[in-house]
Amino acid sequence: MAHNFVPLPDQPPPPASVGTVAWIRANLFSGWVNSVLTVLAVYVLVTALPPLINWMFISADWVGTGREACDSGGACWVFVANRIDIFIYGFYPNDQIWRVDAIFIGLFLLTAPLFFKSFKYKVWLGGFIIFIYPIIGFILMRGGMFGLSGVETAKWGGFTLTLLLAGVGCIAALPLGVVLALGRQAGNMPIVKSMCVLFIEFWRGVPLITVLFMSSVMLPLFLPEGVNFDKLLRALIGITLFQSAYMAEVIRGGLQAIPKGQYEAADALGLGYWRKYGLIILPQALKIVIPGIVNTFIALFKDTTLVIIVGLLELLGMVKASLGDPAWPDVSREGYVFAAFMFWICCFSMSRYSQWLERKLHTGHKR
Amino acid sequence: MASTANVRNDPPKPKLTRDPKVRALVFQILALLTVVAFFIYIVHNTLLNMEARGISTGFGFLDRSSGFAILQSLIPYNESSSYGRTFIVGLLNTILVSALGIFFATLIGFLVGVLRLSKNWLINKLAMVYIELFRNIPLLLQIVFWYFAVAFNLPSPRQSMALGDAVFLNNRGMYLPAPVFGEGFWMTAVTFLAALVGMVFLVRWARRRFEATGQTFHTVWASLGLVIGVPLIVFLATGAPLHWDLPELAGFNFKGGLTVIPELFALTLALSIYTAAFIAETVRSGIQAVSHGQTEAASALGLSHGRTLRLVVIPQAMRVIIPPLTSQYLNLTKNSSLAVAIGYPDLVAVFAGTTLNQTGQAVEIIAITMAVYLTLSLLISVFMNWYNAKMALRER
Structure with missing residues (x-):
């Protein structure tokens, strides 16, 4: 009589090696050092988090019209809610705010197709956004033509100004950066090369504050009498020159990453300088450096706060100016936390995007 | 006729406008x-x-003569001092806050960077939160936050936060004990310097002996004994000529001790916390850049965990970490110019700010200020190149 072999059912694994307990043991208490660290961290979190959450959310005041609405001891978000228009649009006339909104919505709608893989005209759309849209945006913001009422730049401010300074600074610095990077690479032209190196190292060596000081006090001296720029344009010139040096270094990295064979192949095809760079080298190099450009953009985005030194009021400047209002005493924490939150959201999402892009672009070059 | 086919003709000379050398020359002259x-x-x-x-x-x-007073000065200064002296005061204040910032940023940055690699999930995530929180908020915002929202709202001197009887923190600043050097302290200082020189020779001797004979020597303990022990003996033998001047509450404010003005306190705090987030990322990527095979090879050789770190991982990681670290130091020094926003009297605030407004010498003052920062960055990049050359892999 043949016995069929019937194995016994599997024993369950010991409870300490699976599930939550095992995970906690492996990740939080894997040795006495780790156990001490975990206990310390938990202690810090337990003492610090509840009061913070309580202040920010639970006992905070959200609705009201004045300082007296904030009496529950938590954060006074009423202040932010009442000032949100000024924080976002600056002193832009109330009945004209639709123009700023139109620019933002237009930009959003135009950028959206770039994130879809199947969209074919990315390069053309990108070119439009970078080179044509800023001009349309400027006309819409400034007005004074096409039946729009004029709004002088002194009324621009808040988060709008932050985006404008960073965006224009970055876009204007891009072509200048390409030229400087190419100049720095030009081995057969020592004079051009050394001029580019001097330019780049000069702007990279000085703090942005001194550049802004320079553009506000020295630029008027450099120009012939009678020619006068407004404050915003002076700051933009300073920011663009400063940013172009950083941009040039990022693009140089891309140029150096292109294998020598590509340069030689272009030469072997008999392409001249402009076609060699325009058709072969730059399209590849610029693609590699997109994450780097996003990173310099983040740095510039944070640095736009410095224009407060030359009297322009972007987001932080507006918050700071509003804190001086005697009707709203003692709301500095709320104001700064709000500004920090806005900057943090923007910078964090951009840095995540750049990391994602880096991984995505990297696969194409991995052998 | 066949012979003419073998004659190599030189390629025809290109037209002058097509010659790359001529074109480069013309282009350069035009640019110049x-x-x-x-x-x-x-x-x-x-x-x-x-x-x-x-x-x-x-x-x-x-x-x-300048005619204005400065909040904090490391050298004697008053209203009748010259603008030249104003410049020196501002420069010294810039150097002071940069040095303090670099010290604390390195300390916090290395700690957070190492914790970011910890196997402990909670610690790892906390380090990540620190890095992502502080490096994505503008530095200027952090500076004004620490100054206007925190330092201003600290308790008044009578209700100071205190650490023992020595350190006090209130809305007038931070008060630390100040060392008072008695007579004969110079002997301890001289011994200390001599011990430092002795340590250098000791380390060299130990390395030579190790390479010649393979015998190891407890350099660390011997050096510690030399540098701390010997000066300590001299210090005690000369009757301990040092005491601490503790800050004391007198009336409405503290007297004595070392005062850190709130501006310096807030600026140092913001600079160190912000830069530390970047340094932490540098440290993390540097340690991760050392390939796992190196650690495994060290284990295969039977090195202990500590010696693996000290002899294998850290030397290789440092080679990756140092160049970006120096540029972070440079950034911190340049960022210290944001002091002007809270009124800490650094170079930009007192020289490119007040002095420029009073004299109107815009060109000269901006030129001097930029020259100072350019010199600093030049010095740091010279150091970086020297270090890179020294640490570069010597490939055979």
């Missing part, structure tokens, strides 16, 4: 002329403008 013409134009305009506004050129203003 444009730049020179641009500068001549600017200088011409500037001279005309300054004449029209009645501003005299030159550096003579540096000898004139």
